Amino acid sequence: MSSRCIMVQGTSSSAGKSVLVAALCRIFSRRGYRVAPFKSQNMSLNSFTTSENREIAIAQVLQAEAAGIEPSHHMNPVLLKPKEDFTSQVIVHGRPVGNMNFNEYQVDFRGTALEAIKESLEYLKSRYDLIVIEGAGSPAEINMRDRDLANMEIAHLADADVILVADIDRGGVFASIAGTFMLLDERDRSRIKGVVINKFRGNLDILMPGIERIEEITGVPVLGVLPYDEALRLPEEDSASLADRKYRGKGKIKVGVIRLPRISNFTDIDPLEYEEDVSVKLIEAGDSLHNLDAIIIPGTRNTIKDLIHLHETGLAHEIMELSQDIPVFGICGGFQMLGRRVVDDGGHESAHGTVEGLGLLDCETVFTGDGKIISQSHGEIIGGGLFHGLGGETVEGYELHEGTTVLGDVKPLIRVEKGSGNLRDGGFDGAVDGNVAGTYFHGIFHNFRFRRYFTNILREQRGLEPLDYDRDDFRDSRRFSLDRLAEIVENNMDLSPVEELLKN
Structure with a gap:
């Protein structure tokens, strides 16, 4: 026919x-x-x-x-x-x-x-x-x-x-x-x-x-x-839908997601809402960060402008303080913000040039104008810091980013088997140091064992029993x-x- x-x-x-x-x-x-x-x-x-x-x-x-x-x-x-x-x-x-x-x-x-x-x-x-x-x-x-x-x-x-x-x-x-x-x-x-x-x-x-x-x-x-x-x-397409997701769920474990003004790929967070005991709270300027069990900084269509927003609203200072006590995780632009600085002297993303990051990871991101990295990616968790017990676990995701990230005295999160990661020629992705970690892999929390390991850490912090790795509620629900x-x-x-x- x-x-x-x-x-x-x-x-x-x-x-x-x-x-x-x-x-x-x-x-x-x-x-x-x-x-x-x-x-x-x-x-x-x-x-x-x-x-x-x-x-x-x-x-x-x-x-x-x-x-x-x-x-x-x-x-x-x-x-x-x-x-x-x-x-x-x-x-x-x-x-x-x-x-x-x-x-x-x-x-x-x-x-x-x-x-x-x-x-x-x-x-x-x-x-x-x-x-x-x-x-x-x-x-x-x-x-x-x-x-x-x-x-x-x-x-x-x-x-x-x-x-x-x-x-x-x-x-x-x-x-x-x-x-x-x-x-x-x-x-x-x-x-x-x-x-x-x-x-x-x-x-x-x-x-x-x-x-x-x-x-x-x-x-x-x-x-x-x-x-x-x-x-x-089902996943939402438009960030306007976030107005209906100010606070979803009544779980004992509260994950705060920073609602950046230019937030993108917020579906990265969706799987967390299917975890037992977990509720997701969208955090805006003026909202309290107290009583959170973890903070996630998601992707953004403009890292530099949203990083400036965090500094100007005081959210940056609060996140830095709370990182001593609870996990802070950044995805793509959120990962770039966790470093010492973001350098864009060529004005490829904005006219602000170099901007100081949150300084929670010893790394630096540079925008070079070499074009956008678009890749399906997978690799192996190296371990260390927050993810010391997950070494060898395979994860997959996808990359959509500009800029390259050079690590200093900090351990990468993922050994990249396919994709680019921190540098355009691949090798390693992300970074982890104590309670703080980040990655360029969008969809990282769609990996069930990675997500369950992360939320089990939060459960144990709350004195709750960790859950088994037997059923992926997110995949089943979808x-x-x-x-x-x-x-x-x-x-x-x-x-x-x-x-x-x-x-x-």
Whole structure:
């Protein structure tokens, strides 16, 4: 059969596009179809390195997992990573091509981006039966329609039918649906074959009069109402979702994660929330750091500016003091901050030049302008300090960073077998000294034995019994959530538009 495309668009950001795409990938791959996700242009600070050593948004990685396939850079040909001052790093086919402001990208680069999108779409269509496409934001941004690279322009390019999803949890769901239809022209409206109402809590009978009226107004059916399910635990794409995660869980062990102004790859922390007795608290300027059992400094899209923020708010001083008593762990940019200084005299990341670090590890990071390291990586824990009992344990992750880190009188954390680590030619990654450690390996806590060892240290500090290494609740929960998501959609949505599409 020839390839078919279905597209999920939303009445707004966070309406549920990503998860509905994941559900459709799961459902139809289990029915025997070759299914692939696609998002032409994504703006996200949560990204991942594929086995091709290319960078794509984390949402497409989850969707590929749902489809049971390996993620590819063709599933997200254009990725925009916001930096500062209305500038984004532009990544095409998984590799950075430069930093651009809005006008440079939308006017000067748009044609190049569109060609990359076409190439990737054709690549997927030649290999899969069904392409499930995710839109971005809303298709009704009328000020941007002529520059669209993510919604209706892509629907026409792919000859895709569109399912419009709307979030009832935020209120005004019928107005958002009707408003979207009203603001689209007839050519765009004709692509929409049905509407899905997402995140519903309540009595469906009460909603029915509104559903009947909105079907009259739009002329398309409401294909389903998807219930809000608290049991679903899937990675978030947008840092805006962190507003809902100020404090999750009521475990006795409290891990404080510094919410940097330019935080990125915060899904690195997700597995900790699945550890028994552990709760994660996001720490902002002015928040108390007392009663924490560990501090994690995550990745950032601008190490130097966020390091300055830590100094100016007093968080740097508090972290330095607490490092005498509790573990402090840095990931990527967070690892760079733990050193003596960060040197950027060439202004490759900012105009601030050299900035003093927290001084908790005897190392120095230098930005040289040699380009971004993008790699899937693995290696072996060396041991020492906080991880003295984990020597020889194998870990894997992925690297997305600029800058190289030179160690002084401090032990590296990982012997790198694949990847770059501290220096571009590989060898060793991270550093560890007493209670303080850091790594360039994103996803380090996705390694079950590494995570369990770390949280067992915290348990023992609290006088709790350490846990065994017999079951990875994070991995089990992720699999359960994907299966549960597919079940919810199958039970509450009319899938006939997709089924009919596949019959033709």
